Amino acid sequence: xxxxxxxTQAEADPVISELKLRKISSSLICYQNDDVHLVITGIGxxxxxxxCGWLANKTIQTDATNHTHVVWMNFGIAGHLDADIGSxxxxxxxxxxxxxxxxxxxxxxxxxxxxxxxxxxxxxxQYRTDQxxxxxxxxxxxxxxxxxxxxxxxxxxxVSDNSDHPLEVVNAKLTTRLIADNLETIISFLWALKSLxxxxxxxxxxxxxxxKEHWHFSVSQKVLLERLLQRHNVLLGPLGDIPDALNDxxxxxxxxxxxxxxxxxxxxxx
Amino acid sequence: xxxxxxxxxxxxxxxxxxQICERFPKATTIFCDRYTSVFNSNSQNFRLQKKNPALILxxxxxxxxxxxxxxxxxGSDRNYYFSHMLNxxxxxxxxxxxxxxxxxxxxxxxxxxxxxxxxxxxTAESTEDTWFFSxxxxxxxxxEPVTGFMGEALNHFESIENAHLEIRTKSTQIRSxxxxxxxxxxVVAFSFSPERPSQALEHGVPSIAKRIxxxxxxxxxxxxxxxxxxxxxxxxxxxxxxxxxLDEIFQSVQAEHIHSVSYGMFRLPKPFFRKMVRMxxxxxxxxxxxxxxxxxxxxxxxxxxxxxxxxxxxxRKYIDKQNIFPCK
Numbered sequence: 001x002x003x004x005x006x007x008t009q010a011e012a013d014p015v016i017s018e019l020k021l022r023k024i025s026s027s028l029i030c031y032q033n034d035d036v037h038l039v040i041t042g043i044g045x046x047x048x049x050x051x052c053g054w055l056a057n058k059t060i061q062t063d064a065t066n067h068t069h070v071v072w073m074n075f076g077i078a079g080h081l082d083a084d085i086g087s088x089x090x091x092x093x094x095x096x097x098x099x100x101x102x103x104x105x106x107x108x109x110x111x112x113x114x115x116x117x118x119x120x121x122x123x124x125x126q127y128r129t130d131q132x133x134x135x136x137x138x139x140x141x142x143x144x145x146x147x148x149x150x151x152x153x154x155x156x157x158x159v160s161d162n163s164d165h166p167l168e169v170v171n172a173k174l175t176t177r178l179i180a181d182n183l184e185t186i187i188s189f190l191w192a193l194k195s196l197x198x199x200x201x202x203x204x205x206x207x208x209x210x211x212k213e214h215w216h217f218s219v220s221q222k223v224l225l226e227r228l229l230q231r232h233n234v235l236l237g238p239l240g241d242i243p244d245a246l247n248d249x250x251x252x253x254x255x256x257x258x259x260x261x262x263x264x265x266x267x268x269x270x
Numbered sequence: 271x272x273x274x275x276x277x278x279x280x281x282x283x284x285x286x287x288x289q290i291c292e293r294f295p296k297a298t299t300i301f302c303d304r305y306t307s308v309f310n311s312n313s314q315n316f317r318l319q320k321k322n323p324a325l326i327l328x329x330x331x332x333x334x335x336x337x338x339x340x341x342x343x344x345g346s347d348r349n350y351y352f353s354h355m356l357n358x359x360x361x362x363x364x365x366x367x368x369x370x371x372x373x374x375x376x377x378x379x380x381x382x383x384x385x386x387x388x389x390x391x392x393t394a395e396s397t398e399d400t401w402f403f404s405x406x407x408x409x410x411x412x413x414e415p416v417t418g419f420m421g422e423a424l425n426h427f428e429s430i431e432n433a434h435l436e437i438r439t440k441s442t443q444i445r446s447x448x449x450x451x452x453x454x455x456x457v458v459a460f461s462f463s464p465e466r467p468s469q470a471l472e473h474g475v476p477s478i479a480k481r482i483x484x485x486x487x488x489x490x491x492x493x494x495x496x497x498x499x500x501x502x503x504x505x506x507x508x509x510x511x512x513x514x515x516l517d518e519i520f521q522s523v524q525a526e527h528i529h530s531v532s533y534g535m536f537r538l539p540k541p542f543f544r545k546m547v548r549m550x551x552x553x554x555x556x557x558x559x560x561x562x563x564x565x566x567x568x569x570x571x572x573x574x575x576x577x578x579x580x581x582x583x584x585x586r587k588y589i590d591k592q593n594i595f596p597c598k
Contacts, residue, residue, distance in 0.1 A: 149315040234557040
């Protein structure tokens, strides 16, 4: 699953169109397809953090134990003292100017151009040397990391203004064009993250649900059941259905005992 | 190999920092106040980071030398370890580092002199021999071309009486050792697992044949060498596996010039094991019938006893009893 956090409609439009996202009826402006959710947050840290919490609540089921593989990406425009207009960077260090908090998004994708990014509360008239400037990334990274692995929380920025091309001349049309010009880069970064996130997804154990419906398990028994089924998957392959040996079994305790015996007697040579 | 280097502001102009960065001219450098803000931050996933680990250069302020855990040693009563680097180039699935650290980034402390000073001070506390083990939190030699640490450590050890160094490794990066005279108070100890567990679990590690060849070259050059058979993975074929492994090793390596052999079973602290299972739920090793006892996960007393007895007997075919050290 991919959760995209974007400040303005103008920044989001090219991606919405490319991924064929549909607008849904909700309290925040949200677009989605089967795999991707995109929220338009509005400018600023408070809007961004709120949207992250809202989207997490919407996309992560309350009983889900394995949601840390969800990719969270923030993209949009940013200012820089002298970087070329239209150049695209990953934020490799995000500093919140107000709180001085710092985050270091991991370089998960090899050799992608990256820069420091500083998040400000008010637009700056003069940029610091060699840093991107935006108004959302620190809130995004702080909030989204509560819901996923830190490596899967990334921010991409396209330079929209610099000392030769001030912020005042940046309008919605230009913003959309800058994102559209970098669409291929943004989308391929997104798919690369999604592909890597697959390495940390635990295989779904559908039989666990069926077994839990047949017998009553306490909380600690459920943990043990999941672990035994996981071991069964690895050592003997997945259980397709409730095995015949459990047909006459009355209690969860007996189910666990049977599973324990089965996996412990499996061939364990590497 | 390294495309990102984090550097603590305090050591950004340290000669070793500059030297190491020179080796990676295309790498992006990112400055931080303390390495902990990168290495210890929350919600990191070791498995994901292992896809593209970054290098962190930092200064270690305290505890450069620490006593080894009980039962760790090769005959001396005074045993210490030090780690100029945290994390390893290799990706061995049984390794406790995956369970211990939040980050898979390679952390190198550039203030080598502080390690050496503390080694000298610790040695001076007693007239007895003191052993220092390197390779506890990293592979001692795998990053040697980058760090040059061991080269400098050997110069230091050469000058202190009563101090002995074990360089534990799975690496074949032995050029720095072959380019100098061997010193008598250093043992280069190679870790091995038999072919099958090695293939299944030791990802990115040089082949057994290459490690044996490196060991042979070092022996030929006059270095004392050691064998480390740790961790032993219990299996039905443990006798045949270790017989084959030792046969292969001692066809090339001279048993009479082996300083020591140590061995120990696969064991992990419970929290480390649980974290590793969460990271690698599909890993066969973690699905084997392991038991939990005294906060440790292991194959259990009976399996351990069987495997240890078998491996011990196999080693004794080549090595005198007094040079064999079970790691408890």
